[in-house]
Amino acid sequence: xxxxxxxxxxxxxxxxxxxxxxxxxxxxxxxxxxxxxxxxxxxxxxxxxxxxxxxxxxxxxxxxxxxxxxxxxxxxxxxxxxxxxxxxxxxxxxxxxxxxxxxxxxxxxxxxx
Amino acid sequence: xxxxxxxxxxxxxxxxxxxxxxxxxxxxxxxxxxxxxxxxxxxxxxxxxxxxxxxxxxxxxxxxxxxxxxxxxxxxxxxxxxxxxxxxxxxxxxxxxxxxxxxxxxxxxxxxx
Numbered sequence: 001x002x003x004x005x006x007x008x009x010x011x012x013x014x015x016x017x018x019x020x021x022x023x024x025x026x027x028x029x030x031x032x033x034x035x036x037x038x039x040x041x042x043x044x045x046x047x048x049x050x051x052x053x054x055x056x057x058x059x060x061x062x063x064x065x066x067x068x069x070x071x072x073x074x075x076x077x078x079x080x081x082x083x084x085x086x087x088x089x090x091x092x093x094x095x096x097x098x099x100x101x102x103x104x105x106x107x108x109x110x111x112x113x
Numbered sequence: 114x115x116x117x118x119x120x121x122x123x124x125x126x127x128x129x130x131x132x133x134x135x136x137x138x139x140x141x142x143x144x145x146x147x148x149x150x151x152x153x154x155x156x157x158x159x160x161x162x163x164x165x166x167x168x169x170x171x172x173x174x175x176x177x178x179x180x181x182x183x184x185x186x187x188x189x190x191x192x193x194x195x196x197x198x199x200x201x202x203x204x205x206x207x208x209x210x211x212x213x214x215x216x217x218x219x220x221x222x223x224x225x226x
Contacts, residue, residue: 044216104158
């Protein structure tokens with residue numbers, strides 16, 4: 001069966017420090033991969049999605065970037081964190097078809113101080 | 114543009130009451146997919162159901178039921194005989210042909226004993 005791993009679970013980082021969140025999927029090949037952010041207001045905002053290795057689409061201009069160095073690995077990064085980057089970050093994967101549900105990881109709660 | 118509206122920000126009920134969570138969507142696509150997700154306090158999003166735009170048959174799964182009406186662009190979710198374990202934030206989402214998932218703002222359901 002497919003599983004998705006996301007780490008760390010919580011992270012406290014000072015403003016201006018770098019960020020690297022990692023997500024890996026097991027049990028499936030060539031998944032679509034996604035990074036969402038959930039701010040305090042609860043809405044889920046799509047940050048990045050990827051349909052293949054090295055293929056990244058950015059949904060909103062921001063201080064973050066994403067990379068997909070391997071088929072089942074998706075990394076969210078920042079060179080210098082801002083206070084506004086605080087939030088709950090969720091990685092997800094899907095089978096790629098429009099009717100494929102997204103399956104989410106447990107999320108990373110990031111607090112920028 | 115695609116949009117999902119969950120007008121109910123918070124709902125509070127007493128255990129064993131029935132509760133309906135509303136979802137209204139907007140899309141120009143003739144083929145689309147609708148989803149409901151549950152986010153318990155632990156944070157992970159759990160997939161509940163998927164509905165295709167060409168299938169308006171309502172669905173029941175245990176205490177959960179979903180009412181899809183294309184005429185009113187609604188996809189409402191009813192929990193019958195609610196339980197404390199149903200307390201969570203529930204998200205409605207829309208997937209267009211390209212496969213990206215657009216989420217509503219969520220409805221926080223609190224079921225009190």
